[in-house]
Amino acid sequence: MTRIVQKYGGTSVATPGKLRLVARRVRESLRNDVEAVVVVSAMGDTTDELIALAHQVTSDPPSREMDMLLSAGETISAPLLAMALEAAGTAAVSLTGVQAGIRTSRAHRTARIVDIVPQRVLDELAAGRVVVVAGFQGVTDEMEVTTLGRGGSDTSAVALAVALGADRCEILSDVAGVHTADPRLVPDARVIPEIAYDEMLEFAAAGAVVVQPRAVEIAEAYSMAIEVRSTFDEGTGTVICRHPRMEERQKVRGIAHQNDVAKVTLLRVPDRPGVAASIFDPFGQQGINVDIIVQNLAHDGTTDVSFTIAESDLRRARMMLGAVARDVGAQGYMATADIAKVSVVGTGLRGTPGIFAKVFRTLAGAGINIEMISTGEIHLTCIIERERVGDAVRALHTAFELEKI
């Protein structure tokens, strides 16, 4: 008997018709002595609609109540999928997070799974049923309903796969897998057959979130392979695992990009110990994530400090910048949103001389100016003008011959 966990995203279950198609997909998976646990997200835009509803009631909804409200999304989609399976002749049962034994921390809206007590799930599998689990939700020791944060159903699925000792964990959605670049920018981008956990995490950090990073981290911790595939198209998709079979000549796995980026520069900041903390503490307190930070050598005892944030945080950041600049004694600041992030990702970057140079040469050859650079063990990120982002991704995709298998 093979045990699999499948997770279907919101667009895959957006309508009654799609739910019936997903039921057919699940039934196909059951051939050859397979038993299945299916994790579902809320239908379509349900979660966003519930959030909007809460904001019509109050501008500041308590997180504890938001979690109860948002849990309703998956409490709707899960029984509907179970009904679709039953209607097609497959015994099925839907379970809420609490029924599936998904115990979490008390951090409402960003709860972490601390344990899964899967007895009920195991009992239902033993009774020959497909178990449809409401994703995204869990329960604390005090029986308080929690949610796992944006994309949390991926985490539900991987954690269940680990707890159940599943042979396979499949994440099915409207994307065919992890691509060498965004296919909307690069027509000959291809699906990467295998990718390592840490590469996948870098892709996500670089803007290509195909699977929620926390889900990848759990999968990595327990060596659970994740298969990313399209719900409705054929195709093998991408396997996220520890040691992909190395394609030796492939030093770079793919090109990621992100447009939701803004750049802030504090001008001529006096260069003294503690100044960085003075700059970034206030942003942390406001819940604004700072991504890339660049600080160059000081001249005349001052230095320019640049950093990037999400464009969606720019309005709030602007409200703070005057005070921050004053506090650290900067001469002024600039803030702009006409930039984008382009990243080259792959374990092949490790210890392969010349790759960084090739990136810079390629962008220069396309006449694209690099405003900021950030490097890591398996990524190189450049901040460029937003209107050149398509050109940059295409040039790099070609330069590294990513269209070739």
Place this chain on the structure above:
Amino acid sequence: MTRIVQKYGGTSVATPGKLRLVARRVRESLRNDVEAVVVVSAMGDTTDELIALAHQVTSDPPSREMDMLLSAGETISAPLLAMALEAAGTAAVSLTGVQAGIRTSRAHRTARIVDIVPQRVLDELAAGRVVVVAGFQGVTDEMEVTTLGRGGSDTSAVALAVALGADRCEILSDVAGVHTADPRLVPDARVIPEIAYDEMLEFAAAGAVVVQPRAVEIAEAYSMAIEVRSTFDEGTGTVICRHPRMEERQKVRGIAHQNDVAKVTLLRVPDRPGVAASIFDPFGQQGINVDIIVQNLAHDGTTDVSFTIAESDLRRARMMLGAVARDVGAQGYMATADIAKVSVVGTGLRGTPGIFAKVFRTLAGAGINIEMISTGEIHLTCIIERERVGDAVRALHTAFELEKI
């Protein structure tokens, strides 16, 4: 400290704006050392929309999955009301049926409350919070989600009031109370200040369902008074209790009517023992409720048997009638939906000579033919032509001077 349970119906919480108004109404109730438990229904037509969604997935949804699906309606409205209260400065917390300790039987979609373990509710009240409980839902000993049937939030409210030893249970909706007749038919109908449990149950059976009958039965069993009032209008409403202060000259409490009625007659049925069972068993097996049955004296060894069913069951009944008529040896059958039910209700009917005659005289005076009659201790029901129902209700309302206090 006075402890109250308030229940708000679906139309009262249909929009974010109405939720804010309900929050204000709850806050007004909190004056004078009151602590409150608030039971909510699903917003507006949510329950019907969820049922429709299920039927788009399958024509025959399993009850167990329907309950999980339908529970989402109140799992949405309850936290939204808690948010509205918090936003207005009142500490509040929402609880699901399971969190509120509402334990039920295993009969999905028509579960009965078997016990309430209200510890969490009591803890939250002690902490100074308004407790908003998702109505309509409960949980079995196996932690399966159940629902209490149409109007089940009334039952949730009354059962919670009993379990919590509440001083008062209020049912708030878009009606001002129990009326002497439907105000849409009778402009000078007035709200009845007090009514006995058994009268209320007769009103419901006669078509005027203001509070779910099961809720009234529980209230009666535990002598919990129910106050029925409008959510948004001022006014004292109706108190449902054991012994209303008797208004002596008032022998009749009100006139109820119902249009969702159809009449079936089996013609010239051979009059022998067991024939009634042969007629009505098949309807029971199909879940078709038979309301009024009239069978007259036999002539020539045969008799006509007439009965009423809900008009919504007529299509299914027609499919069975040919076979039933054949089985019992009837000469034929008739089925029609152009009838209505008019009932005179009140404990005053008990042992008051002349009331029945007054009803018949009044209808005759209005030129209305009575097709069937059914009587009980505190009701008299006549089946008449549907197009005369307004005339009948008005004539009876005037005859018994119900417009007068």
